[in-house]
Amino acid sequence: GMAKILSALVVAQALEQGEITLEQQVQISQTASRTGGMSAFLTSGASYPVSDLYKTMMMISANDATIALAEAISGSEEAFVARMQKKAAELGASPVLVNATGHKAAGQKMSAQDAAKIACALVKYPSALERSAVYMDYLTHAEGRETELVNPNRLVRFYEGCDGIATGSNSESGYSGAFTALRGSDRYIAVVIGARNANQRSEIAQKLLDYAFANFRSVIVMEKGKGVAKDVPVSGGMKKTVHGVAGESFSMLLAKTAEEN
Numbered sequence: 001g002m003a004k005i006l007s008a009l010v011v012a013q014a015l016e017q018g019e020i021t022l023e024q025q026v027q028i029s030q031t032a033s034r035t036g037g038m039s040a041f042l043t044s045g046a047s048y049p050v051s052d053l054y055k056t057m058m059m060i061s062a063n064d065a066t067i068a069l070a071e072a073i074s075g076s077e078e079a080f081v082a083r084m085q086k087k088a089a090e091l092g093a094s095p096v097l098v099n100a101t102g103h104k105a106a107g108q109k110m111s112a113q114d115a116a117k118i119a120c121a122l123v124k125y126p127s128a129l130e131r132s133a134v135y136m137d138y139l140t141h142a143e144g145r146e147t148e149l150v151n152p153n154r155l156v157r158f159y160e161g162c163d164g165i166a167t168g169s170n171s172e173s174g175y176s177g178a179f180t181a182l183r184g185s186d187r188y189i190a191v192v193i194g195a196r197n198a199n200q201r202s203e204i205a206q207k208l209l210d211y212a213f214a215n216f217r218s219v220i221v222m223e224k225g226k227g228v229a230k231d232v233p234v235s236g237g238m239k240k241t242v243h244g245v246a247g248e249s250f251s252m253l254l255a256k257t258a259e260e261n
Contacts, residue, residue, distance in 0.1 A: 002102060002110045002115050002166070002168050002173075002176050002177075002178065002193070003084075003095070003097060003099070003100065003101060003102035003105070003108060003110065003168075004057070004061050004066065004101065004102060004166045004168060005115060005118050005119055005122055005165060005166045005178050006084045006087065006088055006095065006097075006110075006118050007057075007066050007069075007070065007080070007084060007100045007101070008057065008058060008122055008128055008165075008166065009087060009118060009121055009122045009125075009128075010073070010080065010083055010084055010087055011054060011057070011069050011073065011128075012122065012125035012127055012128045013087070013125075014073045015050075015054075015127055016125065016127075019073060020050050020069075020072055020073055021050065022049065022050050022051040022054070023049055023050070023051070024049065024050045024072070025047040025048065025049055025050075026047060026048055026049075026050060026053060026068050026069070026071075026072045027045065027046070027047045028042045028043060028044055028045065028046055028047070028048065028064070028068050029044070029067075029068070029071060030044050030045075031067060031071070031077070032044075032064050032065075032067040032068040032071065033064055035063040035064045035066075035067050035101065035103065036063065036103060036104065037063045037101065037103035037104070038060055038061045038062055038063055038103075038152075039062055039063060039064050040053075040056035040060065040062035040064055040065050040139055040147055040149070041064075041141075041147050042062075042064045042065065042068065042141075043141055043142065043143065046141065046142045046143070047142070048068070048141075048142075050069065050072070052065075052139055053065040053068050053069050053072075054069065054127070054131060055131045055134070055137065055139070055149075056139055056149060057069060057131075058128055058131035058132040058164070058166075059131055059132065059134050059137060059149050059151050060149050060150065060151060060152065061152070061166060061167060061168060063101040063103050066100055066101050067100060067101065070100045077099060077100050080100050081097050081098075081099060081100055084097055084100065085097055088114070088118065091117045091118060091120075091121055092117060093110075093113075093114035093117045093118055094114065095108075095109060095110035095111070095114050096108055096109040096110075102168055102170070103170075105170075106172075111193075112191040112193050115176075115178050115191045115193070116178070116189055116191050118178075119165055119166075119178040119180065119189045119191065120189060122165060123164070123165065123180050123187060123189065128164070128165070129163045129164050129165070129180075132151075132153070132156070132163060132164030132165050132166065133156055133162075133163035133164055134149075134151060134156070135150070135151045135156050135157045136148070136149065136150050136151070137149045152167045152198065153165075153166075153167050153177065153179065154198070154202045155179055155181070155202060155205060155206060155209075159181060159206060159209065160181070160183065161181040161182045161183040162179065162180065162181040162209075163180065163181070163182060164178075164179070164180050165178050165179065165180050165189075166178050167198075167201070169198075173193060173194055174193070174194040174195055174196060175192075175194075175195040175196065175197055175198055175200065175201040176191075176192055176193045176194065176195070176201070177191070177192050177201055177205060178190070178191050178192075179191075179192070179205040179208075179209065181209050181213075183213060185218060185220075186213065186216075186217060186218045187218075188208075188209055188212035188213065188216075190204075190205045190208035190209050190212070192204045192205050192208070214256075215255060215256055216253050216254065216255055216256060217253075217254055217256055218252070218253055218254075219252050219253075219254055224247065230243055230244075231243070232244050
């Protein structure tokens with residue numbers, strides 16, 4: 001389930017860095033096609049473009065598509081999981097990973113805080129959100145059959161601004177998900193772990209996002225490349241003073257009050 005946000009982040013990064021391309025064809029291994037759980041019913045031995053695998057991974061959390069992409073990027077699921085672990089550590093997250101999908105992964109753990117950190121990194125990739133925002137689509141297989149894809153994240157259908165991001169369920173941790181919505185320049189992420197069913201998961205996510213939009217606003221304090229300090233004295237330099245600019249943009253979350261300053 002929730003491991004998918006981390007595997008999606010590694011896939012998004014691999015695409016951005018040109019390690020794989022959306023047009024590239026990936027042959028589906030027996031290992032990938034036999035993965036249980038949520039499935040795109042990929043044909044073993046057939047080839048699919050990365051774009052189709054990425055779509056089914058982001059839309060319906062397809063385990064077979066996730067394994068196929070993991071093998072295409074890292075050569076094996078094990079090597080891909082090592083890369084997921086490294087990426088999580090870079091973000092200050094420490095999930096316990098058993099596999100790339102979260103399916104039948106006894107002992108696999110990811111806290112809500114870890115999931116939120118990973119989700120914050122993933123929403124910076126439009127390629128992921130463009131796909132997780134789709135509610136319904138079809139996958140056409142080489143032999144002509146079609147698989148209907150319905151996004152288990154109902155919020156993408158009815159919640160204003162919701163464009164993802166991942167859902168999952170298993171017997172140990174119940175129904176979980178990381179949800180995100182963008183309204184204006186404000187984007188919020190809600191993580192739900194351990195809901196009783198899909199309905200309760202949606203209700204909790206909606207309440208969390210409603211609360212965020214009603215009570216907070218995001219304010220950009222510094223913009224990347226904009227001046228932040230004039231005439232900073234320098235000793236031993238070619239010039240006596242320099243101007244400082246922001247290396248990164250910085251935003252703050254402010255509580256909305258009755259009287260906004």
